[in-house]
Protein backbone atom coordinates (compact mmCIF):
# COMPACT_ATOMS: atom_id res chain seq x y z
CA UNK A 383 0.00 0.00 0.00
CA UNK A 384 1.37 3.42 -1.04
CA UNK A 385 0.83 6.71 0.80
CA UNK A 386 -0.43 9.03 -1.91
CA UNK A 387 -0.94 12.78 -1.74
CA UNK A 388 -3.11 14.29 -4.44
CA UNK A 389 -2.77 18.06 -4.91
CA UNK A 390 -6.09 19.53 -6.09
CA UNK A 391 -9.66 18.47 -5.37
CA UNK A 392 -11.17 19.14 -8.80
CA UNK A 393 -12.48 16.38 -11.02
CA UNK A 394 -8.95 15.15 -11.79
CA UNK A 395 -7.72 14.95 -8.21
CA UNK A 396 -10.93 13.39 -6.94
CA UNK A 397 -11.28 10.83 -9.77
CA UNK A 398 -7.64 9.78 -9.40
CA UNK A 399 -7.97 9.67 -5.61
CA UNK A 400 -11.07 7.48 -5.83
CA UNK A 401 -9.43 5.09 -8.30
CA UNK A 402 -6.30 4.72 -6.14
CA UNK A 403 -8.23 4.33 -2.89
CA UNK A 404 -10.29 1.56 -4.49
CA UNK A 405 -7.02 -0.10 -5.50
CA UNK A 406 -6.06 -0.20 -1.82
CA UNK A 407 -3.77 2.84 -1.48
CA UNK A 408 -3.82 5.33 1.36
CA UNK A 409 -4.96 8.56 -0.34
CA UNK A 410 -5.13 12.15 0.90
CA UNK A 411 -6.58 14.82 -1.39
CA UNK A 412 -5.43 18.35 -0.59
CA UNK A 413 -7.66 21.21 -1.73
CA UNK A 414 -7.06 24.90 -0.93
CA UNK A 415 -10.76 25.80 -1.39
CA UNK A 416 -13.91 23.72 -1.84
CA UNK A 417 -13.49 20.42 -3.74
CA UNK A 418 -14.82 20.81 -7.26
CA UNK A 419 -15.57 24.53 -6.95
CA UNK A 420 -13.24 25.66 -9.76
CA UNK A 421 -13.25 24.62 -13.44
CA UNK A 422 -14.87 21.29 -12.67
CA UNK A 423 -18.23 22.67 -11.61
CA UNK A 424 -18.09 25.61 -14.05
CA UNK A 425 -18.08 23.16 -16.98
CA UNK A 426 -20.95 22.41 -19.35
CA UNK A 427 -20.46 18.66 -18.94
CA UNK A 428 -20.32 17.72 -22.62
CA UNK A 429 -18.77 14.31 -23.27
CA UNK A 430 -18.05 15.06 -26.89
CA UNK A 431 -14.70 13.87 -28.28
CA UNK A 432 -15.91 13.83 -31.89
CA UNK A 433 -17.28 17.37 -31.65
CA UNK A 434 -14.10 18.66 -29.98
CA UNK A 435 -11.54 17.03 -32.29
CA UNK A 436 -10.07 19.18 -35.05
CA UNK A 437 -8.43 16.12 -36.63
CA UNK A 438 -7.73 12.44 -36.04
CA UNK A 439 -4.94 11.86 -33.52
CA UNK A 440 -4.03 10.88 -29.95
CA UNK A 441 -6.33 13.48 -28.35
CA UNK A 442 -9.34 11.93 -30.10
CA UNK A 443 -8.23 8.39 -29.18
CA UNK A 444 -7.99 9.41 -25.52
CA UNK A 445 -11.41 11.08 -25.63
CA UNK A 446 -13.11 8.12 -27.33
CA UNK A 447 -11.66 5.73 -24.72
CA UNK A 448 -12.98 7.90 -21.91
CA UNK A 449 -16.42 8.27 -23.52
CA UNK A 450 -16.56 4.47 -23.72
CA UNK A 451 -15.72 4.18 -19.98
CA UNK A 452 -18.33 6.76 -18.92
CA UNK A 453 -21.60 4.76 -18.62
CA UNK A 454 -20.13 2.13 -16.27
CA UNK A 455 -18.13 4.78 -14.37
CA UNK A 456 -21.18 6.96 -13.60
CA UNK A 457 -23.29 3.93 -12.69
CA UNK A 458 -20.65 2.89 -10.15
CA UNK A 459 -20.45 6.45 -8.83
CA UNK A 460 -24.21 6.72 -8.41
CA UNK A 461 -24.28 3.42 -6.52
CA UNK A 462 -21.35 4.36 -4.29
CA UNK A 463 -22.57 7.88 -3.49
CA UNK A 464 -26.36 7.85 -3.81
CA UNK A 465 -26.07 10.88 -6.15
CA UNK A 466 -27.04 10.53 -9.80
CA UNK A 467 -24.62 12.56 -12.00
CA UNK A 468 -27.35 12.73 -14.69
CA UNK A 469 -25.48 11.08 -17.54
CA UNK A 470 -27.55 11.49 -20.74
CA UNK A 471 -26.53 9.98 -24.11
CA UNK A 472 -28.14 12.93 -25.86
CA UNK A 473 -26.12 12.96 -29.08
CA UNK A 474 -24.88 16.18 -30.68
CA UNK A 475 -25.51 18.33 -33.71
CA UNK A 476 -22.70 20.45 -35.08
CA UNK A 477 -24.18 23.26 -37.15
CA UNK A 478 -23.25 25.20 -40.28
CA UNK A 479 -24.84 28.55 -41.17
CA UNK A 480 -23.03 29.23 -44.49
CA UNK A 481 -21.17 27.50 -47.31
CA UNK A 482 -17.74 27.83 -45.69
CA UNK A 483 -18.96 26.26 -42.45
CA UNK A 484 -20.71 23.51 -44.44
CA UNK A 485 -17.41 22.68 -46.19
CA UNK A 486 -15.69 22.40 -42.80
CA UNK A 487 -18.40 19.96 -41.66
CA UNK A 488 -18.00 17.92 -44.87
CA UNK A 489 -14.25 17.62 -44.23
CA UNK A 490 -14.89 16.57 -40.62
CA UNK A 491 -17.48 14.04 -41.80
CA UNK A 492 -14.96 12.54 -44.27
CA UNK A 493 -12.14 11.95 -41.78
CA UNK A 494 -14.47 10.74 -39.03
CA UNK A 495 -16.08 8.24 -41.42
CA UNK A 496 -12.61 7.11 -42.53
CA UNK A 497 -11.83 6.42 -38.87
CA UNK A 498 -15.03 4.35 -38.60
CA UNK A 499 -16.86 6.72 -36.26
CA UNK A 500 -20.61 7.05 -35.99
CA UNK A 501 -21.43 10.30 -37.84
CA UNK A 502 -24.03 11.51 -40.36
CA UNK A 503 -24.10 14.60 -42.57
CA UNK A 504 -27.57 16.23 -42.59
CA UNK A 505 -29.18 19.02 -44.57
CA UNK A 506 -30.69 21.92 -42.62
CA UNK A 507 -34.19 20.43 -43.01
CA UNK A 508 -33.03 16.99 -41.84
CA UNK A 509 -31.44 18.62 -38.77
CA UNK A 510 -34.70 20.50 -38.05
CA UNK A 511 -36.67 17.25 -38.29
CA UNK A 512 -34.45 15.99 -35.45
CA UNK A 513 -34.59 19.28 -33.52
CA UNK A 514 -37.57 21.43 -34.64
CA UNK A 515 -36.49 24.43 -32.51
CA UNK A 516 -33.34 24.94 -34.59
CA UNK A 517 -33.00 28.17 -36.54
CA UNK A 518 -34.18 28.20 -40.18
CA UNK A 519 -30.74 29.68 -40.96
CA UNK A 520 -29.02 26.34 -40.27
CA UNK A 521 -27.79 25.04 -43.67
CA UNK A 522 -26.27 21.71 -42.66
CA UNK A 523 -25.31 19.68 -39.61
CA UNK A 524 -23.21 16.76 -38.46
CA UNK A 525 -25.11 14.35 -36.28
CA UNK A 526 -22.90 12.65 -33.70
CA UNK A 527 -25.23 10.18 -31.96
CA UNK A 528 -22.63 8.79 -29.49
CA UNK A 529 -21.86 12.11 -27.77
CA UNK A 530 -23.32 12.53 -24.28
CA UNK A 531 -23.49 14.85 -21.30
CA UNK A 532 -23.36 14.83 -17.53
CA UNK A 533 -24.19 17.45 -14.88
CA UNK A 534 -20.75 18.53 -13.58
CA UNK A 535 -21.94 19.82 -10.18
CA UNK A 536 -23.77 16.59 -9.43
CA UNK A 537 -20.85 14.59 -10.77
CA UNK A 538 -18.48 16.41 -8.39
CA UNK A 539 -20.82 15.77 -5.48
CA UNK A 540 -21.03 12.07 -6.37
CA UNK A 541 -17.26 11.86 -6.76
CA UNK A 542 -16.40 13.51 -3.43
CA UNK A 543 -18.88 11.31 -1.55
CA UNK A 544 -17.68 8.14 -3.33
CA UNK A 545 -14.01 9.06 -2.76
CA UNK A 546 -14.62 9.73 0.90
CA UNK A 547 -16.52 6.43 1.31
CA UNK A 548 -13.69 4.61 -0.48
CA UNK A 549 -11.31 5.87 2.20
CA UNK A 550 -9.83 9.11 0.74
CA UNK A 551 -9.12 11.81 3.29
CA UNK A 552 -9.82 15.40 2.21
CA UNK A 553 -7.48 18.00 3.71
CA UNK A 554 -7.92 21.73 3.42
CA UNK A 555 -4.94 23.95 2.67
CA UNK A 556 -2.59 25.42 0.09
CA UNK A 557 0.25 23.27 -1.20
CA UNK A 558 3.10 25.74 -1.62
CA UNK A 559 5.52 23.30 -3.17
CA UNK A 560 6.83 19.78 -3.53
CA UNK A 561 9.44 18.46 -1.13
CA UNK A 562 12.43 16.90 -2.89
CA UNK A 563 15.16 14.68 -1.56
CA UNK A 564 17.93 13.34 -3.85
CA UNK A 565 15.86 13.73 -7.01
CA UNK A 566 12.78 12.15 -5.48
CA UNK A 567 9.52 13.81 -4.51
CA UNK A 568 8.97 12.76 -0.90
CA UNK A 569 5.95 14.89 -0.06
CA UNK A 570 4.54 18.39 -0.12
CA UNK A 571 4.81 21.64 1.79
CA UNK A 572 1.27 22.26 3.03
CA UNK A 573 1.04 25.75 4.46
CA UNK A 574 4.59 25.34 5.87
CA UNK A 575 4.03 21.80 7.17
CA UNK A 576 5.84 18.86 5.51
CA UNK A 577 3.49 15.98 4.60
CA UNK A 578 5.25 12.79 3.53
CA UNK A 579 4.23 10.55 0.66
CA UNK A 580 5.50 7.68 -1.49
CA UNK A 581 3.85 9.30 -4.52
CA UNK A 582 2.47 12.79 -5.16
CA UNK A 583 -0.15 13.27 -7.88
CA UNK A 584 -0.31 16.85 -9.09
CA UNK A 585 -3.84 17.72 -10.25
CA UNK A 586 -3.96 21.46 -9.60
CA UNK A 587 -5.57 22.44 -12.91
CA UNK A 588 -4.83 25.99 -14.09
CA UNK A 589 -2.78 26.61 -10.90
CA UNK A 590 -0.29 23.78 -11.56
CA UNK A 591 2.66 26.08 -12.46
CA UNK A 592 2.21 27.92 -9.13
CA UNK A 593 3.07 24.79 -7.12
CA UNK A 594 6.75 25.26 -6.26
CA UNK A 595 9.08 22.66 -7.76
CA UNK A 596 6.36 21.18 -10.02
CA UNK A 597 8.59 21.55 -13.06
CA UNK A 598 5.71 23.01 -15.11
CA UNK A 599 6.21 26.52 -16.45
CA UNK A 600 3.61 29.26 -16.71
CA UNK A 601 4.01 29.05 -20.49
CA UNK A 602 3.09 25.36 -20.56
CA UNK A 603 -0.18 25.70 -18.62
CA UNK A 604 -2.20 28.91 -18.54
CA UNK A 605 -5.70 29.70 -17.23
CA UNK A 606 -8.17 30.22 -20.09
CA UNK A 607 -11.39 31.80 -18.94
CA UNK A 608 -14.73 30.47 -20.11
CA UNK A 609 -17.91 32.42 -19.36
CA UNK A 610 -21.28 30.67 -19.18
CA UNK A 611 -24.97 31.58 -18.97
CA UNK A 612 -27.93 29.53 -17.83
CA UNK A 613 -31.27 30.08 -19.58
CA UNK A 614 -34.55 28.67 -18.37
CA UNK A 615 -37.22 28.45 -21.09
CA UNK A 616 -39.17 26.14 -18.65
CA UNK A 617 -40.10 23.61 -21.35
CA UNK A 618 -37.35 21.60 -23.06
CA UNK A 619 -36.63 23.11 -26.51
CA UNK A 620 -34.12 20.55 -27.76
CA UNK A 621 -32.48 17.29 -26.72
CA UNK A 622 -29.13 17.17 -28.57
CA UNK A 623 -26.03 19.16 -27.65
CA UNK A 624 -25.92 21.94 -30.24
CA UNK A 625 -22.62 23.43 -31.38
CA UNK A 626 -22.23 26.36 -33.73
CA UNK A 627 -18.97 28.13 -34.64
CA UNK A 628 -19.92 30.84 -32.08
CA UNK A 629 -20.66 28.58 -29.11
CA UNK A 630 -22.75 25.71 -27.81
CA UNK A 631 -26.06 24.98 -26.07
CA UNK A 632 -26.40 22.11 -23.63
CA UNK A 633 -29.98 21.10 -22.77
CA UNK A 634 -30.53 19.81 -19.24
CA UNK A 635 -33.32 17.33 -18.68
CA UNK A 636 -35.35 19.80 -16.59
CA UNK A 637 -35.54 22.27 -19.51
CA UNK A 638 -32.65 24.57 -18.52
CA UNK A 639 -30.11 25.34 -21.23
CA UNK A 640 -26.42 26.07 -20.61
CA UNK A 641 -24.93 28.50 -23.15
CA UNK A 642 -21.15 28.51 -23.48
CA UNK A 643 -18.52 29.62 -23.75
CA UNK A 644 -15.88 32.30 -24.24
CA UNK A 645 -12.18 31.48 -24.67
CA UNK A 646 -10.09 34.24 -23.10
CA UNK A 647 -6.65 34.63 -21.57
CA UNK A 648 -7.50 36.95 -18.67
CA UNK A 649 -5.08 35.69 -16.02
CA UNK A 650 -6.89 34.33 -12.96
CA UNK A 651 -9.78 36.83 -13.31
CA UNK A 652 -13.11 34.98 -13.17
CA UNK A 653 -15.37 37.95 -13.98
CA UNK A 654 -18.42 37.63 -16.19
CA UNK A 655 -18.22 40.57 -18.60
CA UNK A 656 -20.77 42.51 -20.66
CA UNK A 657 -18.96 41.51 -23.84
CA UNK A 658 -18.76 37.84 -22.90
CA UNK A 659 -22.39 37.59 -21.87
CA UNK A 660 -23.58 39.50 -24.96
CA UNK A 661 -21.76 37.01 -27.21
CA UNK A 662 -23.31 34.02 -25.46
CA UNK A 663 -26.83 35.41 -25.54
CA UNK A 664 -26.70 36.41 -29.20
CA UNK A 665 -25.29 32.96 -30.09
CA UNK A 666 -28.12 31.28 -28.15
CA UNK A 667 -30.81 33.25 -30.04
CA UNK A 668 -29.15 32.62 -33.38
CA UNK A 669 -29.08 28.85 -32.84
CA UNK A 670 -32.51 28.43 -31.19
CA UNK A 671 -34.62 31.58 -31.84
CA UNK A 672 -37.23 30.59 -29.21
CA UNK A 673 -34.60 31.18 -26.52
CA UNK A 674 -35.02 34.95 -27.07
CA UNK A 675 -37.77 35.08 -24.44
CA UNK A 676 -36.13 32.72 -21.93
CA UNK A 677 -35.16 34.19 -18.55
CA UNK A 678 -31.42 34.29 -17.85
CA UNK A 679 -31.17 32.44 -14.54
CA UNK A 680 -27.42 32.26 -13.99
CA UNK A 681 -23.98 33.32 -15.15
CA UNK A 682 -20.50 32.30 -14.08
CA UNK A 683 -17.04 31.63 -15.38
CA UNK A 684 -14.24 29.14 -14.81
CA UNK A 685 -10.57 28.74 -15.65
CA UNK A 686 -9.65 25.93 -18.03
CA UNK A 687 -6.14 24.55 -17.69
CA UNK A 688 -4.94 25.33 -21.24
CA UNK A 689 -1.73 23.70 -22.50
CA UNK A 690 0.53 24.78 -25.35
CA UNK A 691 -0.62 21.93 -27.61
CA UNK A 692 -4.11 21.75 -26.00
CA UNK A 693 -3.53 18.11 -24.95
CA UNK A 694 -3.45 17.09 -21.27
CA UNK A 695 -0.37 16.10 -19.29
CA UNK A 696 -0.72 12.56 -17.94
CA UNK A 697 2.54 10.96 -16.90
CA UNK A 698 5.58 10.98 -14.65
CA UNK A 699 6.99 14.33 -13.61
CA UNK A 700 10.63 15.44 -13.52
CA UNK A 701 11.13 13.84 -10.08
CA UNK A 702 10.76 10.17 -9.14
CA UNK A 703 7.55 9.70 -7.16
CA UNK A 704 5.73 12.49 -8.99
CA UNK A 705 2.80 11.94 -11.38
CA UNK A 706 1.02 14.72 -13.27
CA UNK A 707 -2.67 14.64 -14.16
CA UNK A 708 -3.37 18.14 -15.37
CA UNK A 709 -3.83 20.46 -18.36
CA UNK A 710 -7.11 18.91 -19.51
CA UNK A 711 -8.18 22.24 -21.04
CA UNK A 712 -11.70 21.96 -22.60
CA UNK A 713 -12.19 18.25 -21.92
CA UNK A 714 -11.48 17.47 -18.30
CA UNK A 715 -14.99 16.25 -17.54
CA UNK A 716 -14.84 13.87 -20.50
CA UNK A 717 -11.32 12.71 -19.68
CA UNK A 718 -11.76 12.00 -15.94
CA UNK A 719 -12.34 8.21 -16.06
CA UNK A 720 -9.54 7.49 -18.51
CA UNK A 721 -7.12 9.76 -16.61
CA UNK A 722 -7.88 7.99 -13.33
CA UNK A 723 -7.32 4.61 -14.98
CA UNK A 724 -4.06 5.73 -16.62
CA UNK A 725 -2.65 7.12 -13.37
CA UNK A 726 -3.34 3.82 -11.65
CA UNK A 727 -1.64 2.00 -14.53
CA UNK A 728 1.41 4.30 -14.26
CA UNK A 729 1.64 3.63 -10.55
CA UNK A 730 1.46 -0.15 -10.92
CA UNK A 731 3.57 -0.37 -14.07
CA UNK A 732 0.67 -1.92 -16.02
CA UNK A 733 0.66 -1.29 -19.80
CA UNK A 734 -1.48 1.84 -20.34
CA UNK A 735 -4.95 1.60 -21.89
CA UNK A 736 -3.90 4.38 -24.31
CA UNK A 737 -0.43 5.29 -25.62
CA UNK A 738 0.85 7.89 -23.16
CA UNK A 739 3.78 9.24 -25.18
CA UNK A 740 1.79 12.20 -26.67
CA UNK A 741 0.76 13.23 -23.14
CA UNK A 742 4.17 13.11 -21.42
CA UNK A 743 5.10 16.11 -19.31
CA UNK A 744 8.56 16.48 -20.87
CA UNK A 745 7.22 17.03 -24.41
CA UNK A 746 7.20 20.81 -23.94
CA UNK A 747 10.82 20.89 -22.72
CA UNK A 748 11.77 18.82 -25.80
CA UNK A 749 9.89 21.24 -28.07
CA UNK A 750 11.72 24.22 -26.51
CA UNK A 751 15.12 22.55 -26.86
Ligand SMILES: Cc1cc2nc3c(=O)[nH]c(=O)nc-3n(C[C@H](O)[C@H](O)[C@H](O)COP(=O)(O)OP(=O)(O)OC[C@H]3O[C@@H](n4cnc5c(N)ncnc54)[C@H](O)[C@@H]3O)c2cc1C
Pocket residue numbers: 389390391392393394395412413414415416417418419420421422423424425426427428429555556557558585586587588589590592593607608609610642643683684685686687707708709710711712713714715716717
Ligand atom coordinates in the same frame (compact mmCIF):
# COMPACT_ATOMS: atom_id res chain seq x y z
C1 LIG B 1 -16.65 27.28 -18.89
C2 LIG B 1 -16.08 25.90 -19.00
C3 LIG B 1 -16.77 24.92 -19.69
C4 LIG B 1 -16.25 23.63 -19.79
N1 LIG B 1 -16.98 22.65 -20.42
C5 LIG B 1 -16.50 21.40 -20.47
C6 LIG B 1 -17.26 20.37 -21.06
O1 LIG B 1 -18.37 20.59 -21.51
N2 LIG B 1 -16.73 19.11 -21.11
C7 LIG B 1 -15.50 18.82 -20.60
O2 LIG B 1 -15.06 17.66 -20.70
N3 LIG B 1 -14.76 19.78 -20.00
C8 LIG B 1 -15.22 21.05 -19.94
N4 LIG B 1 -14.48 22.03 -19.36
C9 LIG B 1 -13.11 21.72 -18.93
C10 LIG B 1 -13.08 21.08 -17.55
O3 LIG B 1 -13.93 21.78 -16.69
C11 LIG B 1 -11.64 21.09 -17.02
O4 LIG B 1 -10.76 20.52 -17.96
C12 LIG B 1 -11.57 20.29 -15.72
O5 LIG B 1 -12.51 20.74 -14.80
C13 LIG B 1 -10.18 20.39 -15.12
O6 LIG B 1 -10.23 19.69 -13.90
P1 LIG B 1 -9.09 19.87 -12.83
O7 LIG B 1 -9.44 19.03 -11.68
O8 LIG B 1 -7.78 19.69 -13.49
O9 LIG B 1 -9.15 21.45 -12.49
P2 LIG B 1 -10.03 22.25 -11.40
O10 LIG B 1 -11.44 21.82 -11.40
O11 LIG B 1 -9.76 23.70 -11.63
O12 LIG B 1 -9.42 21.76 -10.04
C14 LIG B 1 -8.12 22.10 -9.61
C15 LIG B 1 -8.21 22.22 -8.11
O13 LIG B 1 -6.92 22.34 -7.57
C16 LIG B 1 -6.98 23.23 -6.47
N5 LIG B 1 -5.64 23.74 -6.26
C17 LIG B 1 -4.88 24.43 -7.14
N6 LIG B 1 -3.68 24.69 -6.61
C18 LIG B 1 -3.66 24.17 -5.38
C19 LIG B 1 -2.69 24.11 -4.36
N7 LIG B 1 -1.49 24.66 -4.51
N8 LIG B 1 -3.01 23.50 -3.18
C20 LIG B 1 -4.24 22.93 -3.00
N9 LIG B 1 -5.19 22.95 -3.95
C21 LIG B 1 -4.91 23.55 -5.13
C22 LIG B 1 -7.96 24.30 -6.92
O14 LIG B 1 -8.52 25.01 -5.83
C23 LIG B 1 -8.97 23.48 -7.69
O15 LIG B 1 -10.08 23.10 -6.89
C24 LIG B 1 -14.99 23.33 -19.21
C25 LIG B 1 -14.31 24.31 -18.47
C26 LIG B 1 -14.85 25.58 -18.36
C27 LIG B 1 -14.13 26.62 -17.55
